[in-house]
Amino acid sequence: MQTTPLSPEDPAELGGFELLGRIGQGGMGQVYLGESPGGEPAAVKVIKASVVDSEARLRFAQEIEVLKTIWGPRIAAFLDADPEAERPWLATGVSTCGPGC
Ligand SMILES: Nc1ncnc2c1ncn2[C@@H]1O[C@H](COP(=O)(O)OP(=O)(O)OP(=O)(O)O)[C@@H](O)[C@H]1O
Known part of the structure; x- marks a missing residue:
């Protein structure tokens, strides 16, 4: 899984999840690699402001x-x-599946 660095407009944390980098984006949301308050890796999806x-x-x-x-x-x-x-958000575990998984 590849991440790209956060941009200045990205939040640094959401709901106690520290955001570390960008994983990807869909039609509706931006997905970040984050860390839960307990230190677990997380995928944090946020609806785009627009x-x-x-x-x-x-x-x-x-x-x-x-x-x-x-x-x-x-x-x-x-x-x-x-x-x-x-900015509604959702945190899940991080999937390491590649294409076709
Ligand atoms: N739990 C996860 N673990 C790892 N990568 C993820 C995870 N969730 C999303 N991603 C990455 O973020 C990208 C966008 O995810 P998202 O859920 O927004 O996609 P989507 O279903 O196409 O979007 P939308 O529901 O907005 O149409 C994915 O293609 C994937 O690369």
Whole structure:
């Protein structure tokens, strides 16, 4: 997994997770490599400021609810989330699966 350095506009921490670098991004969110308060590695996804609206919040809250109820060897484990924060965020375990995993 490759990370790129944080930019000045990136937060340094979210919900107690220290952010260490950027992992990737999707249509809705930026994903960071982070560290939990207990020192566990985490993937912290944050909705991009430009797409935070009520529909994005709802979809994100649904994604969080689904992640809370499923688990498996190929699913990044739910750690913590705040869908109601100004910039809603979700922390999961870090997947080391490559393409096609
Ligand atoms: N738990 C994780 N562990 C490692 N890398 C991750 C994890 N979650 C996301 N990533 C990386 O961040 C990228 C973007 O993830 P994201 O979940 O935002 O993708 P998406 O499902 O395409 O986005 P969206 O739901 O916004 O359409 C992924 O392609 C992957 O490289």
